Amino acid sequence: MAADTAVSASPEETLESLLREAEALKQKLEEERQKLNDVTLCSVAERLEPISINNIKVRRVLKGHQAKVLCCDWSPDKRHIVSSSQDGKLIIWDAFTSTKELTIAMPSTWVMACAYAPSGNMVAAGGLDNKVTVFPLGGADEEPASRKRTVATHSSYLSCCLFPNTDRQMLTGSGDGTCALWDIESGQLLQSFQGHSADVMSLDLCPGELGDTFVSGGCDRAVLVWDMRSGHAVQAFDTHHSDVNSVRFHPAGDAVASGCDDSYCRLFDLRADREVLLSNAMHGDGDVCMIYEVARYGKDSIIFGANSVEWSVSGRLLFAGYGDYTASAWDALRASRAA
Numbered sequence: 001m002a003a004d005t006a007v008s009a010s011p012e013e014t015l016e017s018l019l020r021e022a023e024a025l026k027q028k029l030e031e032e033r034q035k036l037n038d039v040t041l042c043s044v045a046e047r048l049e050p051i052s053i054n055n056i057k058v059r060r061v062l063k064g065h066q067a068k069v070l071c072c073d074w075s076p077d078k079r080h081i082v083s084s085s086q087d088g089k090l091i092i093w094d095a096f097t098s099t100k101e102l103t104i105a106m107p108s109t110w111v112m113a114c115a116y117a118p119s120g121n122m123v124a125a126g127g128l129d130n131k132v133t134v135f136p137l138g139g140a141d142e143e144p145a146s147r148k149r150t151v152a153t154h155s156s157y158l159s160c161c162l163f164p165n166t167d168r169q170m171l172t173g174s175g176d177g178t179c180a181l182w183d184i185e186s187g188q189l190l191q192s193f194q195g196h197s198a199d200v201m202s203l204d205l206c207p208g209e210l211g212d213t214f215v216s217g218g219c220d221r222a223v224l225v226w227d228m229r230s231g232h233a234v235q236a237f238d239t240h241h242s243d244v245n246s247v248r249f250h251p252a253g254d255a256v257a258s259g260c261d262d263s264y265c266r267l268f269d270l271r272a273d274r275e276v277l278l279s280n281a282m283h284g285d286g287d288v289c290m291i292y293e294v295a296r297y298g299k300d301s302i303i304f305g306a307n308s309v310e311w312s313v314s315g316r317l318l319f320a321g322y323g324d325y326t327a328s329a330w331d332a333l334r335a336s337r338a339a
Contacts, residue, residue, distance in 0.1 A: 040277040051316065051331050053339035060098045064091055067109075070127075071160075075116045082123045084111035090125045090135070104135060104145050113161045113172075124151070124170060126158035132172055134184060152182040152189075160203045164228070165211040171228075173200035179216050181228060195224050195233040202246045207253045215256050217244030223258050223268065237268050239275055239294075246308045251315040257332075259306030264298035265320050267332065297330040299337065 009017070067086035074081055080101070081093045088109040092102040104125075112127035126132040132152040135144040152158070156175035164171050169190065170182045179193035179200055198219035206213040212228045223244055225235040242261035249256055255276065256268045267276040275294040297318060298306075304323035311318060317338060318330040329339040 048333060050334060050336070051338045053317075053329055056329075056339055060095060062093050062095070062098055064093075064100050064103070065089060070110070070112050071114045073114055073116050076118055076120045080116075080120070082114050082116055082125075084114040084125050084127070086110050090114060090123065092123065092137075102137070102144065106133070110157075113158050115162045117163045117167045118165060119167050122167065124161055124163070126152070126161060126172075128157050130154050130157055130174070132158060132161050132170055132182070134170070149184070149187070151184050151187050152180060154178070154180070156199070159199065159201050162203055162205060164205055164214070171203060171205070171214060173203045173216055173218075175199040177218070177220075179203065179214075179226065191228065191231045193226050193231055193233070195226075195236075196220050196222060201244060204248050204256075206249050207251060215247045215249060217247040217258055219243040221260075223247055223256060225256070225270065235270060235273060237266075237275070239266065242305070245305060248309050248311055251311055251313065257309050257311065257318055259309040259320055261305035263302045263305055263322070264296045265306050265309055265318060265330065266297070267295050267318075295335040297332075297335055297337075302328070 065083065065085040065087055069083050069085045072081055072083040079094065079096055081095050083091050083093065086109055088106045088111060090104040090106055090111060091100055094101055106125060108127060108129040110128040111125050114123060114125040116123055121138065122134055122136045124132050124134045130153060131150055134149045134151050136147050137144055151170050152172050154172065154174035154176050158172060158174055160173040162171050163169065168184055170184055171179065172182065173179045177196045177198055177200060180189055181191040182188065183190055196216065196218040200216050200218045202217045204215050205211050213225065214228060215223060215225050217223045221238060221240040221242060221244060223237040224233040227234050240258065240260045240262065244258050244260050246259040247256055254270050256270065258266045260266065269276045277294060297320065302322060306320045306322055308321040309318060316332055318332045319327060320330065321327045328337055331338045
């Protein structure tokens with residue numbers, strides 16, 4: 001009888017049945033997630049003193065680019081910085097003296113990504129040329145540009161790149177919607193990570209010696225956590241309302257912050273598999289209903305998108321840079337602005 005019913009069901013009825021089943025599974029999954037909500041940020045932070053930062057000062061101004069700076073990265077010695085710009089230049093700076101140590105002309109303008117190698121002996125950069133170029137530093141008399149090596153080639157622009165705790169490999173994100181792991185010596189593609197449905201805008205590696213997990217954010221409004229060994233996304237967060245411009249792992253490695261075009265920064269707990277809760281409350285006359293408020297870092301007065309996010313060393317402060325050339329420091333535990 002059931003078989004006869006299934007055979008006689010129209011495609012529309014079958015689709016409606018599948019949609020109801022999918023919604024029921026989503027509800028069941030959400031109920032399981034709620035069981036992990038054993039604590040909120042408000043309860044954690046109620047015994048902590050609020051942080052106020054009113055004495056932030058400009059330490060150095062590095063002048064040399066002729067157009068907008070799109071990316072920068074610190075060297076392992078925490079003294080040098082590599083920066084890339086729309087002027088087609090890659091510059092290495094001495095942050096202590098504010099001087100330029102090296103300028104490299106790239107093959108195209110809009111150098112959107114750059115990164116220092118863990119050893120500090122090479123830098124990588126790329127952008128609208130759709131590829132990553134690696135430049136060795138020091139150890140020879142010739143210019144780094146003469147010893148450059150093309151490592152990775154995507155089918156669209158390169159938006160981000162990093163060295164995954166080794167000078168031998170390169171992790172990239174692209175406008176073609178993929179992330180990729182490359183061997184620097186051979187230029188061979190080691191692993192392709194496919195899961196985003198639009199441009200990948202940001203990458204970050206999980207802190208720790210193994211470094212076998214990374215996170216990506218993109219224009220499909222999604223944040224994906226990847227296992228580099230399997231090549232698959234192991235977690236996905238899709239609560240954003242616009243493009244995700246930046247993602248960063250918390251220093252402890254168990255949470256991820258994101259900066260979004262809707263001007264808000266968000267915090268995701270990887271162990272609870274959801275956005276971090278700010279508070280909860282009981283509601284309802286007959287049946288008891290829990291109302292959950294998630295922690296989002298933003299204000300109505302901030303109308304420009306969050307282009308970049310970064311954590312303080314302790315993980316207490318979350319810094320965000322916005323499209324109106326301003327920056328804010330947020331108390332991550334109180335979800336309030338510290339500066």
